[in-house]
Amino acid sequence: GQVINLADYRPTDFVLERVDLTFELDPTETKVEARLIFHRREGADTTAPLVLDGDELSLYSLLLDQNELPAEKYTVTPETLTIPDLPASVPFEITVTTIINPEANTQLMGLYRTGGIYCTQCEAEGFRRITYFPDRPDVLAVYTVNIIADKEANPLLLSNGNFLGGAGYGPGKHFAAWFDPHPKPSYLFALVAGDLGVVEDTFVTMSGREVALKIYVEHGKEPRAAYAMDALKRSMKWDEDVFGREYDLDIFMVVAVSDFNMGAMENKGLNVFNDKYVLADPETATDTDYANIEAIIAHEYFHNWTGNRITCRDWFQLCLKEGLTVFRDHEFSADMRSRAVRRIAEVRHLKAEQFPEDAGPLAHPVRPTKYREINNFYTTTVYEKGSEVTRMIATLLGRETFKKGMDLYFERHDGQAATVEDFVTCFEDASGRDLSQFSLWYHQAGTPLVTASGSYDPANATFTLSLEQMVPATPGQAAKEPMHIPLRLGLILDNGSEVEPTAVTGAELTGDVLHLTDRAHTVTFEGVSSRPVLSLNRDFSAPINLHFNQSPADLAHVARHETDLFARWQALTDLALPNLTQAARDAREGKPVTCDPVLIDALLWAAADHNLEPAFRAQALTLPSEADIARELGNNNDPDAIHAGRQAILTQIAQAGVETFAALYEAMLPSGTFSPDAASAGKRALRNTALTYLSYAENTPDRAAAAFAAADNMTDLSYALTILAHRFPEAPETTKALADFEQRFRDNALVIDKWLAIQATIPGAAALDRVKELQRSPLFNAKNPNRVRALVGTFAFSNPTGFSRADGAGYAFLANEILDIDKRNPQLAARILTAMRSWRLLEPVRADLAREALLQIERASGLSTDVRDIVERMLK
Numbered sequence: 033g034q035v036i037n038l039a040d041y042r043p044t045d046f047v048l049e050r051v052d053l054t055f056e057l058d059p060t061e062t063k064v065e066a067r068l069i070f071h072r073r074e075g076a077d078t079t080a081p082l083v084l085d086g087d088e089l090s091l092y093s094l095l096l097d098q099n100e101l102p103a104e105k106y107t108v109t110p111e112t113l114t115i116p117d118l119p120a121s122v123p124f125e126i127t128v129t130t131i132i133n134p135e136a137n138t139q140l141m142g143l144y145r146t147g148g149i150y151c152t153q154c155e156a157e158g159f160r161r162i163t164y165f166p167d168r169p170d171v172l173a174v175y176t177v178n179i180i181a182d183k184e185a186n187p188l189l190l191s192n193g194n195f196l197g198g199a200g201y202g203p204g205k206h207f208a209a210w211f212d213p214h215p216k217p218s219y220l221f222a223l224v225a226g227d228l229g230v231v232e233d234t235f236v237t238m239s240g241r242e243v244a245l246k247i248y249v250e251h252g253k254e255p256r257a258a259y260a261m262d263a264l265k266r267s268m269k270w271d272e273d274v275f276g277r278e279y280d281l282d283i284f285m286v287v288a289v290s291d292f293n294m295g296a297m298e299n300k301g302l303n304v305f306n307d308k309y310v311l312a313d314p315e316t317a318t319d320t321d322y323a324n325i326e327a328i329i330a331h332e333y334f335h336n337w338t339g340n341r342i343t344c345r346d347w348f349q350l351c352l353k354e355g356l357t358v359f360r361d362h363e364f365s366a367d368m369r370s371r372a373v374r375r376i377a378e379v380r381h382l383k384a385e386q387f388p389e390d391a392g393p394l395a396h397p398v399r400p401t402k403y404r405e406i407n408n409f410y411t412t413t414v415y416e417k418g419s420e421v422t423r424m425i426a427t428l429l430g431r432e433t434f435k436k437g438m439d440l441y442f443e444r445h446d447g448q449a450a451t452v453e454d455f456v457t458c459f460e461d462a463s464g465r466d467l468s469q470f471s472l473w474y475h476q477a478g479t480p481l482v483t484a485s486g487s488y489d490p491a492n493a494t495f496t497l498s499l500e501q502m503v504p505a506t507p508g509q510a511a512k513e514p515m516h517i518p519l520r521l522g523l524i525l526d527n528g529s530e531v532e533p534t535a536v537t538g539a540e541l542t543g544d545v546l547h548l549t550d551r552a553h554t555v556t557f558e559g560v561s562s563r564p565v566l567s568l569n570r571d572f573s574a575p576i577n578l579h580f581n582q583s584p585a586d587l588a589h590v591a592r593h594e595t596d597l598f599a600r601w602q603a604l605t606d607l608a609l610p611n612l613t614q615a616a617r618d619a620r621e622g623k624p625v626t627c628d629p630v631l632i633d634a635l636l637w638a639a640a641d642h643n644l645e646p647a648f649r650a651q652a653l654t655l656p657s658e659a660d661i662a663r664e665l666g667n668n669n670d671p672d673a674i675h676a677g678r679q680a681i682l683t684q685i686a687q688a689g690v691e692t693f694a695a696l697y698e699a700m701l702p703s704g705t706f707s708p709d710a711a712s713a714g715k716r717a718l719r720n721t722a723l724t725y726l727s728y729a730e731n732t733p734d735r736a737a738a739a740f741a742a743a744d745n746m747t748d749l750s751y752a753l754t755i756l757a758h759r760f761p762e763a764p765e766t767t768k769a770l771a772d773f774e775q776r777f778r779d780n781a782l783v784i785d786k787w788l789a790i791q792a793t794i795p796g797a798a799a800l801d802r803v804k805e806l807q808r809s810p811l812f813n814a815k816n817p818n819r820v821r822a823l824v825g826t827f828a829f830s831n832p833t834g835f836s837r838a839d840g841a842g843y844a845f846l847a848n849e850i851l852d853i854d855k856r857n858p859q860l861a862a863r864i865l866t867a868m869r870s871w872r873l874l875e876p877v878r879a880d881l882a883r884e885a886l887l888q889i890e891r892a893s894g895l896s897t898d899v900r901d902i903v904e905r906m907l908k
């Protein structure tokens with residue numbers, strides 16, 4: 033794998049006008065005929081050869097304008113097909129035929145088989161594993177697809193666009209033809225064939241067109257697709273209402289498959305989903321599963337405009353579609369559920385995943401300038417930080433102007449392959465604002481650190497706020513420029529009311545948004561009648577780290593009086609973190625751990641505040657995770673001490689609040705039949721949070737065992753099982769519950785994933801042997817990405833004490849696993865390996881052992897480009 037540089041981008045020499053594909057499907061020998069009509073681009077070199085991409089391909093035949101091309105007229109390898117001497121000015125037709133083996137395709141890129149069906153995944157560079165092709169996103173063409181297959185085994189033959197027709201095709205076979213009128217890049221091509229059940233519905237668009245909606249799942253699982261269908265219809269309506277975007281084909285299809293490298297894929301008119309993000313019913317899906325299904329169905333649907341109608345010029349522009357589409361799905365979930373609770377969940381996720389990436393060896397800009405393996409750039413930085421950057425544009429410009437910019441973007445770039453610059457220019461043109469400094473968010477990696485301090489001057493009735501920003505060095509970027517940071521803020525008085533300053537100097541303030549543009553600002557608020565408490569970065573308006581030494585009393589004040597609910601949660605977190613870091617230090621030195629009564633008070637106050645929705649209270653009571661504490665500590669991390677300290681704090685809060693938690697546990701039982709809606713889910717969340725605290729206060733498995741026995745839905749059942757397994761791993765109640773769960777759900781692989789994940793995250797050194805034993809279970813399958821992620825991935829990502837055990841055995845285990853997975857599925861191996869991205873922050877003994885494991889991977893022969901790229905960057 034060589035390095036690809038953004039600076040080397042050039043348009044193709046040839047324009048692709050039309051694509052006609054014919055697939056003769058066979059499990060091991062599928063014949064693919066691609067008829068491609070090209071003409072030379074105006075102004076392009078008239079002698080340049082046509083160079084097509086391939087990946088592990090073998091050419092069966094090659095025609096130019098229907099005549100076989102003699103072997104001396106072209107050169108071919110598995111990776112390229114080069115044809116010189118092509119017409120200078122007239123269009124010509126190339127017919128490429130390849131034979132591929134879907135059954136042998138374990139990478140799950142290109143055409144492969146899963147659960148007896150044929151399925152494709154072409155993003156980013158999978159199409160070149162099907163046929164030789166100009167496989168890059170700026171080559172847009174109109175496709176016709178013919179599929180020929182055995183009729184009995186494959187009653188269903190699907191591709192992009194609208195169905196043209198079908199008929200018998202010789203003995204035992206049939207064919208179907210599809211036409212997609214919208215020009216698209218090859219990464220959006222899809223084909224699915226096989227025997228599946230279907231759930232059908234319709235949607236009438238804003239202009240009155242009826243669209244057929246179809247969700248295909250394994251036979252018998254149709255009832256479990258009802259929620260996904262509902263989410264799809266709500267997504268289609270929302271995109272019309274909020275972004276003015278109408279669907280543009282007669283049919284929209286979703287297919288659920290059980291082997292898939294990521295969550296889902298937005299192929300034009302034919303989305304392919306990991307079945308984990310389609311199938312749900314109360315008995316098998318948790319509230320989190322329902323929320324994920326809603327968000328991912330929406331995300332893929334929203335790509336129809338942000339990604340498909342307007343696509344990316346090159347893969348460096350990935351955030352153009354991904355960051356924007358995540359922003360759109362976040363807004364959708366906020367409108368469907370509780371905005372503040374969704375925002376808290378988003379920020380927790382951003383801090384847990386993106387902040388560590390941005391602070392470690394894999395840090396890269398939202399819009400990178402080089403890559404070795406594009407699959408490794410489907411990162412939380414491109415997705416989630418990309419979404420935050422889009423959100424900041426909306427914050428800076430205001431909703432109205434943001435909407436104007438979006439409308440301009442859709443109007444100006446529809447049908448094009450665009451760049452981040454094109455996108456930003458639309459907002460500059462819509463607002464008249466210069467966004468050049470703001471654009472640094474796309475180009476500078478690293479989480480900015482803002483240091484704040486405030487002082488009140490009663491004599492002059494002024495409040496002065498000093499702010500300094502610093503963007504840390506990241507790989508390849510030593511020095512950074514100051515960024516344009518939109519900081520939303522509030523000054524809250526004793527009685528909870530908000531200051532409306534008579535004047536503000538030292539920085540631009542629009543509404544409650546303060547614009548930091550210099551390295552340092554001294555901002556003075558005039559007309560402040562008494563000492564205010566400052567609430568900074570409301571709603572997480574900027575994805576930054578904030579150093580602001582606020583007293584526990586001030587934080588508690590914000591936690592009680594802020595009008596912005598997110599800021600209230602943030603204040604509780606800021607109150608808890610110093611307690612938890614101190615607890616870790618104390619635990620490491622064998623000292624007793626104590627919890628600040630101010631924290632306990634604030635938490636119990638929030639817990640019992642009936643004006644707050646239950647989902648919010650559950651979030652407020654969920655302390656920062658062990659990973660959050662590790663991040664706060666910075667380096668020299670000892671996961672055992674962090675765990676012990678956090679457990680001690682939890683126990684003290686639980687003991688102090690035992691009555692509150694017992695009352696909540698009784699009060700929060702949702703009434704009536706099960707509903708996955710946000711309000712009922714919120715009650716379950718608060719009830720289960722109370723149950724967790726009670727397990728600390730009471731220190732017996734009794735209550736969790738009773739909850740396990742009484743549960744009538746997967747949220748409550750898996751929560752109770754988690755408490756039993758994590759808190760009382762040796763208790764007979766736990767052994768029994770784990771066995772019951774296994775027995776009850778052994779035929780449902782997605783539920784078994786929960787059983788694997790819960791056991792993989794039991795704290796402590798014994799986890800590794802448990803994981804190894806689970807690998808030998810007949811319910812585990814090393815070839816299925818969901819199973820591997822649930823067991824090996826969850827262990828490495830989410831079990832700090834088990835994975836980072838002091839003897840390094842967790843790291844050595846992961847190194848072996850990565851090498852094994854890499855042989856089948858490099859993308860999956862590379863992704864799981866990123867679990868070690870923060871290895872340098874461990875205490876020295878563990879860090880050395882982690883480095884050894886990484887070196888073992890690096891030295892192995894036959895590494896994929898995917899794993900090599902990650903391991904080398906991690907060791908650099």
Ligand code: HT7
Binds near residue numbers: 335
């Ligand atoms: N755009 C999709 C990305 C994706 C993908 C990328 C690489 C390899 C496999 C993949 N499957 C899906 C998903 C999305 O962001 O919507």
Ligand code: ZN
Binds near residue numbers: 335354357
């Ligand atoms: Zn996406």
